[in-house]
Each structure stands twice: as structure tokens, then as C-alpha cells.
Amino acid sequence: MTGRYCSLTQAPAPVLTPGLAAERLSALVGGRPKWVNGTVLHYCFFDGDDDASVIHVPGSASTRRVSWVGDERQREAVRAAFREWHGLGIGISFTEVTDRSEAELRIGFQLGDGSWSAVGKDALRIGINDRTMNFGWDLTAPGERATALHQIGHALGMLHEHQSPCAGIHWDDEAVHAELAGPPNFWSRETTEFNILRKLEPSEANGTLWDPQSIMEYPFPSGLILEPEEFRGGLVPPGTLSPLDKEYVLRWYPPPDAPRPPVLVPFRSAPLRLGPGEQADFTVEPAGTREYTVAAFGDCDAVVVLFEERDGEPRYLAGDDDGGAPRNARVRARLVKGRRYFVRVRLYSGWGPGETAVMCW
Structure with missing residues (x-):
């Protein structure tokens, strides 16, 4: 890379709630x-x-x-x-x-x-x-x-x-x-x-x-x-x-754990107990084909991403990031009976006295 340098461009600044700690x-x-x-x-x-x-040709009006x-x-x-x-x-x-x-x-x-x-x-x-x-x-x-x-x-x-x-x-x-x-x-x-x-x-x-x-x-x-x-x-x-x-x-990005992530049971809250930057993974195996919602709860900033397993590979289905916003991350998607899905929750930070959790319903 000597002499020629990577030239990043400035991305738009994220919109965050004013006055964050x-x-x-x-x-x-x-x-x-x-x-x-x-x-x-x-x-x-x-x-x-x-x-x-x-691109424009220097010194002319042509491209x-x-x-x-x-x-x-x-x-x-x-x-x-x-x-x-x-x-x-x-x-x-x-x-x-x-x-x-x-x-x-x-x-x-x-x-x-x-x-x-x-x-x-x-x-x-x-x-x-x-x-x-x-x-x-x-x-x-x-x-x-x-x-x-x-x-x-x-x-x-x-x-x-x-x-x-x-x-x-x-x-x-x-x-x-x-x-x-x-x-x-x-x-x-x-x-x-x-x-x-x-x-x-x-x-x-x-x-x-x-x-x-x-x-x-x-x-x-x-x-x-x-x-x-x-x-x-x-x-x-x-x-x-x-x-x-x-x-x-x-x-x-630590090496993936060998055991399959625990199942996220519908209508049952799963405590996260995460520190800043840590992640929890879950499996969802729907009992019926319908619209499902997956959401985080508690005083926390988190990103929630839902993947569908296709040909043995997790493929992105939906995601939401509540970082810096006065709400919790929530995704909604149609899940099909007989297919396997993965929910991954990464915590940015938690600040309230209550427990943070994730639920599917």
C-alpha cells in the first residue's frame, strides 16, 4: 500500500436522541x-x-x-x-x-x-x-x-x-x-x-x-x-x-459455539444478561406458518436480527436497531412451519435497573 492510500468517504452521522449519557x-x-x-x-x-x-474528461465537456x-x-x-x-x-x-x-x-x-x-x-x-x-x-x-x-x-x-x-x-x-x-x-x-x-x-x-x-x-x-x-x-x-x-x-466475532442455540419459545421471555458488546443467539422453530414478532425488552440499546436457515446457511430475513432511540428493537416476519430460524441479539448497552430480555410471539 506504500504511496497509495485507502480513501474512505464520510458516512452520514447516525440520528441519536439528544442528551444521551x-x-x-x-x-x-x-x-x-x-x-x-x-x-x-x-x-x-x-x-x-x-x-x-x-466521469468527465478533463479539459472538455465530454464524458x-x-x-x-x-x-x-x-x-x-x-x-x-x-x-x-x-x-x-x-x-x-x-x-x-x-x-x-x-x-x-x-x-x-x-x-x-x-x-x-x-x-x-x-x-x-x-x-x-x-x-x-x-x-x-x-x-x-x-x-x-x-x-x-x-x-x-x-x-x-x-x-x-x-x-x-x-x-x-x-x-x-x-x-x-x-x-x-x-x-x-x-x-x-x-x-x-x-x-x-x-x-x-x-x-x-x-x-x-x-x-x-x-x-x-x-x-x-x-x-x-x-x-x-x-x-x-x-x-x-x-x-x-x-x-x-x-x-x-x-x-x-468470536468463533461460533458448537451447540445449537437455545430455542426461543413463543410468548416466553428469555433473559439476556449481556454486557456491552455481547451477543445472545436463539433458534426459532415455528409450530405454524404465520406472522411472528421478535422484540427486545428493557432499558437497553440493541440490534435484533432474524435469519432463516437455507441450505444449511443462515440468510438474513429482517433486522432492527434501536441504538440511541427511545424504543426497543422489533422485527416482524412471516415464518414457515418446518423451517428453522435464528435470532441474534447484540447489546450496545443497558442502563436501567430492570432485566433485559427477548421474546417471540
Whole structure:
């Protein structure tokens, strides 16, 4: 990734109830981008003649189309990166599909558009005919497998490591702006500020320690970092998944438990007893075909997601996120007798004296 940097765009800020307590707000900021554990993320590659951006030709009034389609070597580089992340034993799995309407992650290869990805669940806000991830240069070039690993880290909800408030980096701001304004990035000051100089909130950071070896860390040439002194001559991460990367992603997405989750019995409240960031999973095996409601209860911020088992794989059916709102998450869907469903509840935070619970009816 040396010299060419991931260029995230700023997503719309979530709408939260004013006056939230600091602890509750912190839990929401850190947890909202993360998928519920056990999710199967489906990805597809754009492959049609119409899959392209229309861009203006510099110095003229004309436009031209720039394709999003990558060749098989580029696709295989991305597949290999997905396999490497999954090989850590995380509770998230990845499946390639050809129908973009089934894909949460839709991947393009528009050269010159930079390499970037939506962060975690922000991908769900993007229309099915648009990219959630792009690779703007050759992933088969020496050292560039790190680019694919880095963007998948974003898709899992991770942010840039050098922006961690734990890093203690003192930048030469104008040197950074000058470096990124030139080739090969040609970034605006706003893009540089958002992707490099802006400090994250502690709850957004990938961990409580700065990890200069992280796959989410940029390499930097000499003269941009003033402190820590050891990096004045430059910072060159190895471009691999570091031990702290593995620790962080396994904390959010631990390996799935072997036993089948307990059955959520209709009209019977199931206590959650979760701490912030923890998750509870349940099985639903409907006795009849009808509309069912699944909801969380209690003073809590939570996300509730309902999956249907198809061909041995949980497929997303419905979900709701009540984070920061004065209500509880609730989903309603038609469940079919003889089929198996899974309910996953991830708690951001709880603040009341009462018990938090989930119920199906």
C-alpha cells in the first residue's frame, strides 16, 4: 500500500436522541458498525457492461465510462484475502454470489478511483447497483495483497489505526497535506483530514493500544510524523494481519459455539444478561406458518436480527436497531412451519435497573 492510500468517504452521522449519557453514547459509537456475530456476508463482483462510472474528461465537456469490472487475477486476490480473514476462526463467514441483490458487499475495480470500502453495516445503506468496495490499482503487484486485507478490515467494522487516540502521533500537518495532494493520491485537504489527521473517539478505535503493525495502519514516508521520534524516518507496517488485529476481530466475532442455540419459545421471555458488546443467539422453530414478532425488552440499546436457515446457511430475513432511540428493537416476519430460524441479539448497552430480555410471539 506504500504511496497509495485507502480513501474512505464520510458516512452520514447516525440520528441519536439528544442528551444521551456518555457511557451509552460511547457504546453506540463503537458498536454500530459491527455485524451481529454468526452473519454470513455475501459478496459479489461487478461483471456487466453497464457496471461503470461516468466521469468527465478533463479539459472538455465530454464524458466517458470507466468500468468496475476486474479480471480474474484481481478477483482471486480478493477471494484469497477473504479466506485469510476467515481463517482466523472468526464467527463471520464469507460466501461469493453472482446475484448482486443477495450481496451485502459489492466489489468493483475502477482504476483511478482509489481503494475504499464502506465500514461494517454502512454497506447496507448503499443501493444494490452501487459499489460498497472498490480497488483502484493492481492487487497482484508486489505488496498489494495488503490492500485487499485492509478493505475487508473496513467491511468488518475496523477503522484506520493511525487515527487512534492511543497512537499519540504528532503530525507535521502541512507536510501531510502536501504529500497527499500530489501523485498518486491527489487528495483534497478534506479527504486528508478525514483519513489521516482526524482523531477517532476512543470507542471507535480498534483497540486500547496503538498497533503500528496493524493491517489497518498506513505506511508513511519520512518527514510526516514528528512524534513518536522512532517514526520520524517513516512508518512501514508489514502488510499482514498483526496479532492485535486478530485479537480485536476475534473479540467482536468470536468463533461460533458448537451447540445449537437455545430455542426461543413463543410468548416466553428469555433473559439476556449481556454486557456491552455481547451477543445472545436463539433458534426459532415455528409450530405454524404465520406472522411472528421478535422484540427486545428493557432499558437497553440493541440490534435484533432474524435469519432463516437455507441450505444449511443462515440468510438474513429482517433486522432492527434501536441504538440511541427511545424504543426497543422489533422485527416482524412471516415464518414457515418446518423451517428453522435464528435470532441474534447484540447489546450496545443497558442502563436501567430492570432485566433485559427477548421474546417471540
